[in-house]
Amino acid sequence: DIQMTQSPSSLSASVGDRVTITCRASQGIRNDLGWYQQKPGKAPKRLIYAASSLQTGVPSRFSGSGSGTEFTLTISSLQPEDFATYYCLQHNTYPYTFGQGTKLEIK
């Protein structure tokens, strides 16, 4: 199975900060990666698909990059509503696998 290693596992930041979350795949997955945001008690919401394409309706402060084994999610200027947990998911090879999550907290 492909392992997705996400870092950091938690992150404290302030409104207006630029933050980057990384996902590393144990083998190449082309650009078959999505990023999801989840708030407590809610379903996940897809932010990015195909590693770098912004889901319709998602603010442009979110961006994704990478291909192969190294991927990043960047939030250019944190807003109060961005404090949540973020997950990557590889959908290149079955079984699909999520990263362990990054909890973004207010500093």
Place this chain on the structure above:
Amino acid sequence: EVQVLESGGGLVQPGGSLRLSCAASGFTFSSYAMSWVRQAPGKGLEWVSLIGGSGNNKYYADSVKGRFSISRDNSKNTLYLQMNSLRAEDTAVYFCANSYPGHLWGQGTLVTVSS
């Protein structure tokens, strides 16, 4: 309105069975693969299973292979997850979603496996 809505969760004893349903509306259900994803209390997301649009192709996480079975009825726009030989570690909120999953998720249904 485009939506998916899960049902069928509840309390079940270890070794028991449960069938989850996911009713879809507002989109051409048969054109989409559909997935189940679960989240144990306080834990991260775990991809569980995916079925192709026609129902012919099915894939499972190692943790549920041989115990869970995914299916769909395109005439009823409904996705299913038959869960057998349930274990305490299957306790989770189960979400259905379109595609691998994509942008459309249900609100989840809680399955608790406990004696």
